[in-house]
Amino acid sequence: MREVVLAARPQGEPKESDFELRETDAREPADGEVLVRNVFVSVDPYMRGRMTGVRTYVGPYDVGGSIDGGAVGRVIASRYEGLVEGDWVSSMLGWTEGGIAEGSRLRKLDPSIAPPSTALGVLGMPGFTAWIGLVEIADVQAGETIYVSGAAGAVGSVAVQIAKLKDLRVIGSAGSDEKAEWLRSLGAEAFNYREALPKEALADGIDVYFDNVGGAQLEAALSALRPFGRVVACGAISRYNDEHPEPGPRNLGFVVSKRLRIQGFIVTDHLERFGAFLREVGPWVAEGKLESRETVFEGIENVPTAFAGLFRGENTGKMLVRVGPD
Amino acid sequence: MREVVLAARPQGEPKESDFELRETDAREPADGEVLVRNVFVSVDPYMRGRMTGVRTYVGPYDVGGSIDGGAVGRVIASRYEGLVEGDWVSSMLGWTEGGIAEGSRLRKLDPSIAPPSTALGVLGMPGFTAWIGLVEIADVQAGETIYVSGAAGAVGSVAVQIAKLKDLRVIGSAGSDEKAEWLRSLGAEAFNYREALPKEALADGIDVYFDNVGGAQLEAALSALRPFGRVVACGAISRYNDEHPEPGPRNLGFVVSKRLRIQGFIVTDHLERFGAFLREVGPWVAEGKLESRETVFEGIENVPTAFAGLFRGENTGKMLVRVGPD
Numbered sequence: 001m002r003e004v005v006l007a008a009r010p011q012g013e014p015k016e017s018d019f020e021l022r023e024t025d026a027r028e029p030a031d032g033e034v035l036v037r038n039v040f041v042s043v044d045p046y047m048r049g050r051m052t053g054v055r056t057y058v059g060p061y062d063v064g065g066s067i068d069g070g071a072v073g074r075v076i077a078s079r080y081e082g083l084v085e086g087d088w089v090s091s092m093l094g095w096t097e098g099g100i101a102e103g104s105r106l107r108k109l110d111p112s113i114a115p116p117s118t119a120l121g122v123l124g125m126p127g128f129t130a131w132i133g134l135v136e137i138a139d140v141q142a143g144e145t146i147y148v149s150g151a152a153g154a155v156g157s158v159a160v161q162i163a164k165l166k167d168l169r170v171i172g173s174a175g176s177d178e179k180a181e182w183l184r185s186l187g188a189e190a191f192n193y194r195e196a197l198p199k200e201a202l203a204d205g206i207d208v209y210f211d212n213v214g215g216a217q218l219e220a221a222l223s224a225l226r227p228f229g230r231v232v233a234c235g236a237i238s239r240y241n242d243e244h245p246e247p248g249p250r251n252l253g254f255v256v257s258k259r260l261r262i263q264g265f266i267v268t269d270h271l272e273r274f275g276a277f278l279r280e281v282g283p284w285v286a287e288g289k290l291e292s293r294e295t296v297f298e299g300i301e302n303v304p305t306a307f308a309g310l311f312r313g314e315n316t317g318k319m320l321v322r323v324g325p326d
Numbered sequence: 327m328r329e330v331v332l333a334a335r336p337q338g339e340p341k342e343s344d345f346e347l348r349e350t351d352a353r354e355p356a357d358g359e360v361l362v363r364n365v366f367v368s369v370d371p372y373m374r375g376r377m378t379g380v381r382t383y384v385g386p387y388d389v390g391g392s393i394d395g396g397a398v399g400r401v402i403a404s405r406y407e408g409l410v411e412g413d414w415v416s417s418m419l420g421w422t423e424g425g426i427a428e429g430s431r432l433r434k435l436d437p438s439i440a441p442p443s444t445a446l447g448v449l450g451m452p453g454f455t456a457w458i459g460l461v462e463i464a465d466v467q468a469g470e471t472i473y474v475s476g477a478a479g480a481v482g483s484v485a486v487q488i489a490k491l492k493d494l495r496v497i498g499s500a501g502s503d504e505k506a507e508w509l510r511s512l513g514a515e516a517f518n519y520r521e522a523l524p525k526e527a528l529a530d531g532i533d534v535y536f537d538n539v540g541g542a543q544l545e546a547a548l549s550a551l552r553p554f555g556r557v558v559a560c561g562a563i564s565r566y567n568d569e570h571p572e573p574g575p576r577n578l579g580f581v582v583s584k585r586l587r588i589q590g591f592i593v594t595d596h597l598e599r600f601g602a603f604l605r606e607v608g609p610w611v612a613e614g615k616l617e618s619r620e621t622v623f624e625g626i627e628n629v630p631t632a633f634a635g636l637f638r639g640e641n642t643g644k645m646l647v648r649v650g651p652d
Contacts, residue, residue: 049583057553057583057584058585099609212648214579218578227383233578233581233582234582236578236579236582245576245577246576247573247574247575248573248574248576248577248578249573249578250571250572250574252540252562252574253562253565253571255559255588255589255590256559256560256561256562256590256591256592257375257382257590257592258382258383258590259383259591260588260589260590261587262581262586262588262589263581263585263586263587264581264582264585264586264587265586266582266583269585289410320449
């Protein structure tokens, strides 16, 4: 089996030479362990922060070390009660073709309910992030207007759809006309931020801003927010590759004058709500009310390319890499 | 009687020529009205925003028009039940030697409990602002560490003292060694921001930042805040005279990674809590547990000078202008 390791800490945009492929030895699982063959591995924007070597809410990756993260695969051998050969599982095995995991840290997936890859997207951390941001952080209400940036991404596209299902007016921005068109097909008003000014798209005002992007989008949203508006600070992908931090928005004065609340969150603080999330969102996926798009690269050697593509907006919906057959 | 009117919208720092003195005719009160002679008028940072002509949470002042705001004075003639000649009252009559007010909009003061001028400071809107910020917005807890900028000002100095009374560790910044010394006498750790770096003063970390200043202080506080920290966005006096808005802090990324909450508020949204505020803070003032300093100018003609002085930090505690004898 092969895995991708961190060869160097990226400077600015991550590039191929920041990573290298390494052979790993598979061993037999010990008691309580499971040997898993990965089928899909996840590339996620937050992983960029872990490559800088600064400890934030989760430890940094080591140079020369493995890159753990979300993955979905199948059990090859199990010494954990409740998992047998052939079972689909989601894990944190990361950028590898497979490996040993503690059985207690795996989540068994039922492929009859939804395709297993959704455990890395709409029914995994990205979807859960969207749901927590809307329900717990913003406490969105029917009839409100929400603006979602990065709306065609893994988190944003779920936020858009959940907000629609909760009867909000939804405005989304994305980086191409095709993505904007997809967002319209999901019931959102949408614009291509490379062509249109958010100022105009948000001219009617908004109650909630779901921020995946930061930078200019945040500034525009602060101007557009109505009194008592909320900012769900979920991410700032426009900033993750900055070598030197850019200044923030010029209009933070609105926070006082419009009594705004800007609140950051990390989804892993809310894991006790994962069951409630699956109970609400799972049926929507099963009934086809919540669409899940994926952009899928092929082969473990292409994981770094897929990852770098996140920061150029090359994904529509969830970015995944298939590293093995079903 | 004389009043100060707005002669021109200030560009940058307010100057004398932006204001002019005008004679006003006093008339007899009609039914339900009261004629008041002002003793103290209040100058407050938020009034700068109302001079720009942009409607925010409160309407702008008109060029050529009166400047309403907090004032304390005595009843000269009353046709309102419950107020008689000689009573002390607080009003919104503003920058004038006196005038007619609706009796129902006046608050009768008891000078045996606290000096009437405290109704413009520690027992008025500034003190209430400090209390709401701590209790309702930050929900401060004993044992936490709070950083208060503008800590020797009307709001900040009350925030410092209430936080001490609620058993927080308090760090305050102010613009002179004398002010810092005063803050130390109140039980806070204190530094002169013109000489010391907030980075060092806040090196141990903080749980809450009470922001009266904005700008560099906010940036330093975001760096110093611990996970799940809160920013009480009360004001940004360092920014009120900006002709062109300055960029915001470079480290807003901490909002996500440290799960921070930045929340703005306007105290007039919370008036239903004013009674609760007086019940908690009034006794502290009466018992001498909460010190109230005032910087007092003399004469209606010096109101603009006192006002401009706010932005140069010329006040310690509440800035007032005495416009008549007790």
